[in-house]
Amino acid sequence: MRLTRRDALAVLAGLGVTGGAVSLTQFDPPTADSTGNEGGSTGEDGAGGDDTPPTAVRDTMVAAAEAVYPSAAEGVSEFVEAYVVGRARDDSRRAAMVDAATELDDVARDWEGAAFADLPAADRDRLLRELGVDAADPIPDGTLSERLRFHVVNELLYAFYASPTGGRLVGIENPIGHPGGAESYRRATMDEPETTDSGGETDG
Amino acid sequence: MDRTPVADADVCIVGAGPAGGLVAHRLAESGATVVVLEAGPRFDGDRREQLEQHIRPGLDGPWEMGGPRDAFSSTGESFYPLNAARVKGVGGSTLHWQGMVMRLHERDFELDTRHGVGADWPVGYDDLRPYYAAAEREFGVAGAADNPYAPPRDEPYPLPAFRPSHSDSIFAEACERLGIDMHSVGNARNSEPYDDRSPCVGYGTCKPVCPSGAKYTAESHVEKAEAAGARVIDRARVRRLEHDEAGERVVAAAYTTPGGETHRQEATQFVLACGGVENVRLLLLSDSDRYPDGLANSSGAVGRYFMDHLFAGMGGRLDRPTRQNHVGFNTSECHQFYDDADPVNGLKLEFLNYAGPSPVIDALHADTWGDDLLDQLDESYGTHVSMGALVEQLPREDNYVGLDRETTDDLGDPVPEIHWSVDEQTDAALSRANEIQARVLDELGVEDRWTVGPDETGPAYHHMGTTRMGDDPESSVVDAECRAHDLDNLWISGSSVFPTGGAMNPTLTIAALSLRLAESLRAELE
Known part of the structure; x- marks a missing residue:
């Protein structure tokens, strides 16, 4: 099954993230002529700072998604990028997500000698489990494992299973959280998925 | 302010x-x-x-x-x-x-x-x-005048009822054979635009x-x-x-x-x-x-x-898709036993459209991910059915x-x-609700059964x-x-x-x- 940007936008719309162009520049470092609050830097060593390219957060999140999504999922990169960038419109979420992804990448570099995104998929999975993320409670301001569970793993799992395409993989095209209309509950089987990726904005 | x-x-x-x-x-x-x-x-x-x-x-x-x-x-x-x-x-x-x-x-x-x-x-x-x-x-x-057990009314509901779910249609087969009448349920929920509010769009989180x-x-x-x-x-x-x-x-x-x-x-x-x-x-x-x-x-x-009100419930699994958790409200009930005198406590039966777990919520609580998680969700979602009931407490x-x-x-x-506390008479009414529920689920051939009866009941928050x-x-x-x-x-x-x-x-x-x-x-x- 192929995830699309449209899936990501549908999930974002369900969360109230609508309108406006989405851009990775939200993670760009602050510049002399910016106010700083549009940038991604959350501290001296935070993602989006001078030492971290703006794509690092996206790359880490995509790499994590490839570990936590089912192997049948295709189009993960495009889906995650659209979701993460849209999600980062929420100021309170952006900083915490950037911090968590950066910390995960830092751990990978310390323990494995490579960026998280550059690790083989099996090693990414193993690293997350060694960090206890699989058993951790998702707590936004908790320990590293708890924050990774909330801001990385659960953020990605929510995006996947609340999307129509992700839901279809387990038999529900209108999963909880997705405003998929008041008709699907009446059908005996899933309807045919729409195959066109509009690439449009988040009108859900 | x-x-x-x-x-x-x-x-x-x-x-x-x-x-x-x-x-x-x-x-x-x-x-x-x-x-x-x-x-x-x-x-x-x-x-x-x-x-x-x-x-x-x-x-x-x-x-x-x-x-x-x-x-x-x-x-x-x-x-x-x-x-x-x-x-x-x-x-x-x-x-x-x-x-x-x-x-x-x-x-x-x-x-x-x-x-x-x-x-x-x-x-x-x-x-x-x-x-x-x-x-x-x-x-x-949103409702329909299809409930033969409802008290008399003079006018139609302001909005048309939500139509029965696929899950309702499964129950209907068994209830028809048992002589148990299903009918629509009144919902304070827009089935079409009303009073400057949107119709339901299926978020599935009513409550x-x-x-x-x-x-x-x-x-x-x-x-x-x-x-x-x-x-x-x-x-x-x-x-x-x-x-x-x-x-x-x-x-x-x-x-x-x-x-x-x-x-x-x-x-x-x-x-x-x-x-x-x-x-x-x-x-x-x-x-x-x-x-x-x-x-x-x-x-x-x-x-x-x-x-x-006390809740009585029973559910389990079938060997076919039941299409649950698309919406968070019910579309069918049964008030056939409401006015019975033995026990005298009123009871109404509900046919749930949200039986079993939601894959999204399950995923967020799981202790694994990837294909393991998908296997778990495939196992946990898709074939649940359940009935609820509200029982009167005197x-x-x-x-x-x-x-x-x-x-x-x-x-x-x-x-x-x-x-x-919950008295014995209410317990008897809960058991009565469970008996009716069991008849329906038996007729359907529901397996992996669970029950909420007198020992497990809880309040309905009324x-x-x-x-x-x-x-x-x-x-x-x-x-x-x-x-x-x-x-x-x-x-x-x-x-x-x-x-x-x-x-x-x-x-x-x-x-x-x-x-x-x-x-x-x-x-x-x-």
Whole structure:
């Protein structure tokens, strides 16, 4: 099954993230002529700072998604990028997500000698489990494992299973959280998925 | 925000839930100067953020219940989870309700006369009938006149019923063979646009939050009341009602604002509409030399006869897709056994459209991911079915809401004490519901069965009976117009006035009584 940007936008719309162009520049470092609050830097060593390219957060999140999504999922990169960038419109979420992804990448570099995104998929999975993320409670301001569970793993799992395409993989095209209309509950089987990726904005 | 009192108020209403909202709207429309004091906040942010708060573990609940403001004691045989059972805020508990609305049956108003149990209401179904119809219009109830067991009605529902689910069609096969009648269920939820609110778009999270606005909340009538001139003061915690020297009239409601200031709201008439627990608490906190047992309590009935509906359920799995969790509401029920006499407790059956786990929520709680998680979700989702039931609990004096004077809230006021237990007769009714459910599930061949019966039951979060209505001031708190026997200008609106609770979700009856109260109060103001 192929995830699309449209899936990501549908999930974002369900969360109230609508309108406006989405851009990775939200993670760009602050510049002399910016106010700083549009940038991604959350501290001296935070993602989006001078030492971290703006794509690092996206790359880490995509790499994590490839570990936590089912192997049948295709189009993960495009889906995650659209979701993460849209999600980062929420100021309170952006900083915490950037911090968590950066910390995960830092751990990978310390323990494995490579960026998280550059690790083989099996090693990414193993690293997350060694960090206890699989058993951790998702707590936004908790320990590293708890924050990774909330801001990385659960953020990605929510995006996947609340999307129509992700839901279809387990038999529900209108999963909880997705405003998929008041008709699907009446059908005996899933309807045919729409195959066109509009690439449009988040009108859900 | 200015939270100072309103000058020259005709009516002061305590509580901005459905009861308070409807009364405020009707009275403000008629030209009265109305002020509403609401303990909780306005929740006017994006409802989709609250949806995420509900779905994602690790976030605070959407309605901010359970802090020091909301402390309580549960002292009965059965624990009562009070803060899961209510919301304080503009909209009240309709903010988190599921939105099922149906009229009580005729027998519910005369249980003592017919069966020698419980109590008769001082009003009958015919008295409330026009107000039920008006309440359905106010809520925008989606329903159909296909229920052969419903009490008589003169008019169609304002909105067409939601059509039966695929899951309903599975149950229908078995029920047809068993002679069990299924019919639609009234929903305070837009099946098409109504009253400037969206139709349902299928978020699937009706309870506790409907991001689309399709589900009715009392915010709707609070807004209308404000548009008609009412003033609503949120986060105004009423702590005491003051009466005149003769003890015949309430003269002021004393309330505290978030900044710690205490004000007195004077008014000609006062309406208590803050739920079956807080109505009691406020009356008891308002004790005086004249009324040492609390205001409006010369009968001793304030707080007594606390009732809730009890849940009975049964479910399991089939060997075919059942298509659950697309929507968070039900589309079919069965009231066929409601009026049975053995046991006499009313019961209604529900066919659930949200049986079993949701894959999204399961995934967020799982201890694995990837293909392992997908395998788990494939196993857990897709073939569940379940039935629910609400069962009537008859009024008993020893189930009560009181004050725990040893425990105080963050303002230093004693917290409510809930003393609640479930009696053997209610247990028998729960077992009866389980028997019927088992017949249906047996007929369907449901496996991996689970049951919620007398040993596992819990409350449906309907707080009733604690300021019961009646003709006799010796045994009841308010009269048939919902006016306190003891004080001329004190009215009580809500399910606390129910002498018995039936087994129907109470909010439509709350609304009908509120509209009737508003009419009586309006006449009093003229």
